[in-house]
Amino acid sequence: MRHRTLGRTGLKVSEVGFGGIPIQTLSHSGAVAVVRRVLDVGVNFLDTARAYTTSEERIGDAIKGQRSKCMIATKTVARTAEGVERDLQKSLTLLGTSNVELYQLHNVMSDETLKEVMKPGGALDAFKKARREGKIQFIGITSHRPSVLIQAIKTGEFDTIMVPLNYVERTLLQELIPLANKTGTGSIIMKPLGGGAFTNAEEALKFVLNQPVSTVIPGVCSIKEVEQNAAIGTAPLTLGKDAEKRLEEQAKILGQTFCRACDYCQPCPEGIPISALTRVDTFIKRMGWESWYSRNKEALKKYENCQECRQCESKCPYQLPILELMAEKVTWLRKQYGSRMT
Ligand code: SF4
Numbered sequence: 001m002r003h004r005t006l007g008r009t010g011l012k013v014s015e016v017g018f019g020g021i022p023i024q025t026l027s028h029s030g031a032v033a034v035v036r037r038v039l040d041v042g043v044n045f046l047d048t049a050r051a052y053t054t055s056e057e058r059i060g061d062a063i064k065g066q067r068s069k070c071m072i073a074t075k076t077v078a079r080t081a082e083g084v085e086r087d088l089q090k091s092l093t094l095l096g097t098s099n100v101e102l103y104q105l106h107n108v109m110s111d112e113t114l115k116e117v118m119k120p121g122g123a124l125d126a127f128k129k130a131r132r133e134g135k136i137q138f139i140g141i142t143s144h145r146p147s148v149l150i151q152a153i154k155t156g157e158f159d160t161i162m163v164p165l166n167y168v169e170r171t172l173l174q175e176l177i178p179l180a181n182k183t184g185t186g187s188i189i190m191k192p193l194g195g196g197a198f199t200n201a202e203e204a205l206k207f208v209l210n211q212p213v214s215t216v217i218p219g220v221c222s223i224k225e226v227e228q229n230a231a232i233g234t235a236p237l238t239l240g241k242d243a244e245k246r247l248e249e250q251a252k253i254l255g256q257t258f259c260r261a262c263d264y265c266q267p268c269p270e271g272i273p274i275s276a277l278t279r280v281d282t283f284i285k286r287m288g289w290e291s292w293y294s295r296n297k298e299a300l301k302k303y304e305n306c307q308e309c310r311q312c313e314s315k316c317p318y319q320l321p322i323l324e325l326m327a328e329k330v331t332w333l334r335k336q337y338g339s340r341m342t
C-alpha cells in the first residue's frame with residue numbers, strides 16, 4: 001500500500017483509507033470482520049464520526065490489540081465547547097483508545113457556522129483544550145462546500161480538510177486543493193465514488209488518486225470491497241482514455257441531482273430511510289434485491305407517512321429536491337419489484 005503525507009500533520013497515511021459510514025448497515029460481527037480485514041491489507045487511516053451511530057463502537061472492537069496499526073480520525077457535529085467535550089469522551093470510550101490522531105469539526109456548511117464554532121468559548125476552543133490534554137493530535141474540518149473550507153484554511157487553525165471529490169464534483173481542484181497544498185493543509189477525500197454512484201470503483205478511485213490529495217476514504221461494506229480498494233492502492237494509477245470516457249459518460253448520466261447517501265437529511269420525523277429510497281437503484285445493483293429488501297422492508301410503508309414537511313430538503317448539502325427524487329424512485333421500485341414485495 002502506498003502512503004502519502006497528510007499535510008503538515010506529517011502523518012504517513014495509506015493512499016486508500018477507510019470510510020466508516022457503510023459498516024453501520026452490517027451486523028456487529030460482520031462490521032468487525034470488515035475492519036479487521038482493512039488493517040490486514042495495510043490500510044492505516046480509518047475515518048468515522050460520532051454521528052455514524054454504531055461505527056465507532058465497531059471500529060473500537062475491531063482494533064482491540066491492534067491500535068498501533070492505525071490512525072483514527074473521528075468527528076463531532078457539536079458546535080459548543082461543552083458538546084465537543086461530551087462527544088469526544090464518548091468517541092474515545094467507544095473506540096477504546098485514550099486519544100485519536102485527528103478530530104474534526106463535522107459538516108460545517110456555512111460561513112456563519114464557521115464563525116460560530118470559532119468564536120471564544122465555541123467548539124474550536126474545546127478542540128484546542130483536548131489537543132493540550134493529549135486527547136487529540138490534530139484538528140480538522142469537514143464540509144461539502146469548498147468555499148467554506150477556503151475560509152477555514154485561511155484561519156490557519158486547521159491541519160486537515162475533508163471534502164467530496166469525484167468525477168462529478170471537481171470544481172475544488174481549481175482553488176481549494178491548490179490552497180490546501182500551498183498552506184500544508186492535508187486533504188482527505190470523501191465520496192470518491194459519489195456515495196457509490198460510480199459503479200466502476202477502480203476507475204473512480206484512480207481518477208481521484210491522480211489528483212494532488214492526501215488520501216481517499218471510500219466507504220466499504222464487504223471484505224471483497226476492502227480487498228478491491230486496497231489493490232488500487234498498490235497498482236499503477238494510470239487511467240486510460242477509455243476509462244476517462246466511461247467516467248465522463250457516467251457523470252453525464254448522474255448530472256448534479258443525485259443522492260450521495262450521506263444521510264445529512266436525517267433524522268426524518270417519520271423515520272423514513274430517505275437515502276435507501278433516493279438511491280434504491282444503485283443499492284440494489286450493489287447488494288442485490290433480496291439484501292436491500294430484507295433491510296428496508298418497512299421503507300415503503302414509512303414513505304406513505306411523509307408529511308411533506310421538507311425538513312430533509314433544508315438539511316441536504318446538495319439542495320436536492322428530495323421529495324421529487326423519492327417519488328420517482330418509489331415509482332421505479334414498485335414497477336420493477338412490486339410483485340416480489342410481501
Ligand atoms: S418531507 Fe417527508 S421525508 Fe422529508 S423530513 Fe419530512 S416527513 Fe421526512
Ligand code: SF4
Pocket residue numbers: 258259260261262263264265266274275278315316317318320322
Ligand atoms: S438526500 Fe441529500 S442529504 Fe440526504 S442522503 Fe442524499 S445527498 Fe445526503
